[in-house]
Amino acid sequence: MDIYEKAAGILLKAKKAVAFTGAGVSAESGIPTFRDPGGIWEKFEPEEIGTVPALLRTAKNNPDLIRRFLLDTVKVFEKSKANPAHLGVAKLEALGIVASVITQNIDGLHIDAGSQTVFEVHGSLFRARCLSCGQRFPLDRAALFKRAHEALDDEAGFRIENMTRILPSCTCGGLTRPDVVMFGESVQQLEEAFQATTACDVMLILGTSGVVYPAAACPEQAYRAGAKLIEINPRESCFGPIVDVFIKTSAATAMPLLMQLVESR
Numbered sequence: 026m027d028i029y030e031k032a033a034g035i036l037l038k039a040k041k042a043v044a045f046t047g048a049g050v051s052a053e054s055g056i057p058t059f060r061d062p063g064g065i066w067e068k069f070e071p072e073e074i075g076t077v078p079a080l081l082r083t084a085k086n087n088p089d090l091i092r093r094f095l096l097d098t099v100k101v102f103e104k105s106k107a108n109p110a111h112l113g114v115a116k117l118e119a120l121g122i123v124a125s126v127i128t129q130n131i132d133g134l135h136i137d138a139g140s141q142t143v144f145e146v147h148g149s150l151f152r153a154r155c156l157s158c159g160q161r162f163p164l165d166r167a168a169l170f171k172r173a174h175e176a177l178d179d180e181a182g183f184r185i186e187n188m189t190r191i192l193p194s195c196t197c198g199g200l201t202r203p204d205v206v207m208f209g210e211s212v213q214q215l216e217e218a219f220q221a222t223t224a225c226d227v228m229l230i231l232g233t234s235g236v237v238y239p240a241a242a243c244p245e246q247a248y249r250a251g252a253k254l255i256e257i258n259p260r261e262s263c264f265g266p267i268v269d270v271f272i273k274t275s276a277a278t279a280m281p282l283l284m285q286l287v288e289s290r
């Protein structure tokens with residue numbers, strides 16, 4: 026049987042499937058993954074920007090590196106929009122096949138695509154968190170990008186203090202930071218994610234290398250709980266031994282083909 030037929034058959038029998046996604050699902054939205062060629066770790070060192078202490082150190086010693094990193098990030102994210110893989114996952118939820126999405130991405134593209142129940146375990150670039158009271162609030166994309174350009178575009182006039190103007194202050198008056206999980210910080214919504222994982226009957230794994238823990242434990246948990254696993258990735262990941270169907274191609278290529286079969290039955 027064709028692998029797409031097999032994957033569609035598994036999805037059609039699912040009652041509470043979960044989509045588990047990583048950077049690869051957004052690669053075709055123009056957001057490079059971390060570890061593939063052209064990824065962020067080819068241009069910047071994790072030791073310089075990967076943790077809060079590293080960021081603070083670099084901000085003091087090499088502010089222009091921070092400016093370039095943030096500007097690079099802004100330019101990539103402002104062009105990105107949901108691709109057929111995100112749309113396919115949202116459609117699976119609308120059809121009552123997928124119950125929730127667990128994503129390691131911070132790009133908000135599953136929500137943009139229309140997915141309703143999304144656990145963003147590494148946070149979101151489009152949410153701020155108050156450093157004083159801890160309150161979280163959503164950020165308007167266009168306003169965020171506008172303020173970021175005002176603070177970062179002018180290389181000669183850049184001052185590290187400009188960074189505090191990118192995000193709005195909290196209603197309590199406190200300074201805020203992007204609500205994303207840096208290396209060494211606690212992941213978010215992990216309990217909800219693990220609950221969904223242990224309760225699911227099918228897991229659809231899209232575009233993740235599976236090396237960033239604890240999120241990467243989700244497929245193993247689902248497998249142990251008896252779920253069937255479908256994976257879409259142009260390269261083999263570490264989930265090979267536990268996956269029932271492996272579709273070795275890009276997510277935005279495979280999802281429309283898979284959805285055609287799911288919707289035609």
Ligand code: NAD
Nearest residue numbers: 047048049051058059060129130131132232233234275276
């Ligand atoms: P990763 O960089 O470790 O691995 C990416 C995976 O995606 C690889 O297995 C690769 O083969 C696969 N891939 C590449 N192109 C693909 C495509 N078109 N379709 C399907 N798969 C494709 O990413 P990860 O496993 O998500 O872990 C890295 C961490 O990086 C995550 O925690 C995430 O927070 C963060 N990250 C997020 C974004 C984003 O928000 N879009 C981007 C880069 C990194």
